[in-house]
Amino acid sequence: MSGRWAGGVWSACLLWTAVFALLVTGIGWPRALPAAEKETDQGYSYPIHDPYLATVIGTPPKYQAKVPTDIRLKLFKFRRFKERTVPPIFWGGEDFHYGVARQKKPSPLVFVIAGTGGNYLDSKVIFLMRALYAAGFHAVGISSPTHPGFITTASTSEMPGLPSEDATDLLAVMQAIRTELKDQIQVTGWNLLGYSLGATQAAFVAEIDSRDGLFDFEHVYLINPAVNLYTSAGILDRLYRRALPKGDESINQLVSTSLGKAIHYVHSSGRSPLGSEFLYRAIAAMHPSDVDLEGAIATVFRLASSNLSFTADLMTASGQIVEPGTKLSIGTNMDPYFNESLQWSFLRYFDELMLPFWKKRLSLDKENLIVRAGLPHIREFLSESPKVQVVTNADDLILGPGDLEFLKNTFGDRARIYPLGGHCGNLEFKQNVESMQKALGGQIQGEGS
Amino acid sequence: MKTFSAVLIMALLLGLSPGISAAEQPSPTQANPLERWDPIAPFNRHVYRFNAGFDRWVLMPIVKGYRFIFPTPVRKAATHFFSNFDEITVFANCVLQLNFHKSVSTLGRFVVNSTVGIGGLWDPASRIGVYGYDEDFGQTLGHYGVGAGPYLVIPLLGPSSLRDGTGLVADRLMLWGVETAILGDLTIVLSAVFPVEVVVERDGTSFTYGELGPFEYELVRYLYLEYRAALVND
Numbered sequence: 228m229s230g231r232w233a234g235g236v237w238s239a240c241l242l243w244t245a246v247f248a249l250l251v252t253g254i255g256w257p258r259a260l261p262a263a264e265k266e267t268d269q270g271y272s273y274p275i276h277d278p279y280l281a282t283v284i285g286t287p288p289k290y291q292a293k294v295p296t297d298i299r300l301k302l303f304k305f306r307r308f309k310e311r312t313v314p315p316i317f318w319g320g321e322d323f324h325y326g327v328a329r330q331k332k333p334s335p336l337v338f339v340i341a342g343t344g345g346n347y348l349d350s351k352v353i354f355l356m357r358a359l360y361a362a363g364f365h366a367v368g369i370s371s372p373t374h375p376g377f378i379t380t381a382s383t384s385e386m387p388g389l390p391s392e393d394a395t396d397l398l399a400v401m402q403a404i405r406t407e408l409k410d411q412i413q414v415t416g417w418n419l420l421g422y423s424l425g426a427t428q429a430a431f432v433a434e435i436d437s438r439d440g441l442f443d444f445e446h447v448y449l450i451n452p453a454v455n456l457y458t459s460a461g462i463l464d465r466l467y468r469r470a471l472p473k474g475d476e477s478i479n480q481l482v483s484t485s486l487g488k489a490i491h492y493v494h495s496s497g498r499s500p501l502g503s504e505f506l507y508r509a510i511a512a513m514h515p516s517d518v519d520l521e522g523a524i525a526t527v528f529r530l531a532s533s534n535l536s537f538t539a540d541l542m543t544a545s546g547q548i549v550e551p552g553t554k555l556s557i558g559t560n561m562d563p564y565f566n567e568s569l570q571w572s573f574l575r576y577f578d579e580l581m582l583p584f585w586k587k588r589l590s591l592d593k594e595n596l597i598v599r600a601g602l603p604h605i606r607e608f609l610s611e612s613p614k615v616q617v618v619t620n621a622d623d624l625i626l627g628p629g630d631l632e633f634l635k636n637t638f639g640d641r642a643r644i645y646p647l648g649g650h651c652g653n654l655e656f657k658q659n660v661e662s663m664q665k666a667l668g669g670q671i672q673g674e675g676s
Numbered sequence: 677m678k679t680f681s682a683v684l685i686m687a688l689l690l691g692l693s694p695g696i697s698a699a700e701q702p703s704p705t706q707a708n709p710l711e712r713w714d715p716i717a718p719f720n721r722h723v724y725r726f727n728a729g730f731d732r733w734v735l736m737p738i739v740k741g742y743r744f745i746f747p748t749p750v751r752k753a754a755t756h757f758f759s760n761f762d763e764i765t766v767f768a769n770c771v772l773q774l775n776f777h778k779s780v781s782t783l784g785r786f787v788v789n790s791t792v793g794i795g796g797l798w799d800p801a802s803r804i805g806v807y808g809y810d811e812d813f814g815q816t817l818g819h820y821g822v823g824a825g826p827y828l829v830i831p832l833l834g835p836s837s838l839r840d841g842t843g844l845v846a847d848r849l850m851l852w853g854v855e856t857a858i859l860g861d862l863t864i865v866l867s868a869v870f871p872v873e874v875v876v877e878r879d880g881t882s883f884t885y886g887e888l889g890p891f892e893y894e895l896v897r898y899l900y901l902e903y904r905a906a907l908v909n910d
Binding site for chain 1: 709885890
């Protein structure tokens, strides 16, 4: 229960945990429970068989790998573009921020690239950093190049989405980090990991690195990459239109019903809605017929594409959302921009912001852009480089027709396809974590360590 | 209850009576269903930023020190201790809303936790299935049809509304009145530990300003008001 003195920020937080929690982690756990005891034919015991449910709630605590909470995490920042000013409506100012889990003794390091719209403190990033720290690595969390913080402080074009360009920015950032960490930690080798869009970008980073030898990465580990960005954007767009047919009005309905249910749960159980355990209990207490998993997924991705579109448009003065030259300060009424940005899907971002931008600069037409925004563009490298490994799930919902076959054919025995897990739902699952630790050459923890 | 009526009068003066609030609140004409009425938005936006700065540079460093010094069980006990005091206002508001079930349950909690739980240091009531409710005077006003009124970001305290902000003051005054009645001059001691309560509350809250990107203000406003509406309806 929150104190009476502040209905304010604490309630806002509470509602964060409650809503976003429910949006991100969704509603409908009971449906998955019966599956929990089953083993799939491949001996893979991840408990959730519905890919949407898996995507939304991830791995239940009971099935998660045990990872340490104290990873000697320290936050750092640096200025990449000295001359650039960032409007104050963005929170981080002009500095690029990142986090480092620091081993005490000389150890190999892993860069972790966040997924679509995620920042360096995203729960998935932190989880991966913990798992890597446990396996004996230093770990560096880096925001997604599509996160507003990255766009404003570290993106050269300020129009992310073209993997080769994003990879160049990522490499520049990693080099700056390497320089900055010289006095902080001793690094014995460099590795790279990304999930979702971050995995796609990591592949391009590895490709450039194979030619430049800047880091000479030992291992590159791709978790649930998008194979073709345009295909995945289309899939998410269709999901949005199907799950939220009335657009933001549907989001509104989804949020108020989820909130009502969350509060009802809190009142009937007396649980403070803080901490991840709450989510699973709350979800367990809800009725399966209330499930709106697709709506929750679509909402989360739409918020990411809104932030991305708004930020890129403003920073490049493209004039699609914000009139070029408009000064946005802390007191500015942002509602019109918020309203407009919510109408921007990834597909629309691709068509109406990225395409005109790159057409002008690199004379790329739509076909070129689509081709360059996918792993097939660097197929040769991926098929030949023994250091790059990929894991994905047969039911990953961002993969289009033929994407799975592409991964199998290109990576061969360096591809591991799990039968279940949706999009990144099994990232915290014990078996997945152990494979990851092993693939990167780390120590594997025993159970309960 | 003397302070209480004073606060009620204040609420009426502030234009929070059901009659006027309905006329006062404009019908939502916005294109975006996530947008909310916010007539003093420029002020609110600046205060939101101020609060973010305060949280980052003043409050959170203290909270981190608190976490470093005290082990989890101690911090848990501190949380229970303060929320036990809150039961007084929760109870009063359950009574005001004429909710018999919630009133009895809250009173039971307070008695059990204050005695068996040694002054509220832990929460045996929950163990025997007597759970807590979240009720406050803002919700009581809402219960009787008072609209949220304009959105308000209160310096240091964060998102609120005219109704809920008023409720906050009312609850505080009432708690202070009860404490004075019971403890007399010792109330001053409780007032002195108020900053501690702030730190304890913040410790139990996982929220970081600025993580939601350029539309954080709009998202928090929307979610806050939806959350409060859901609480009123509960």
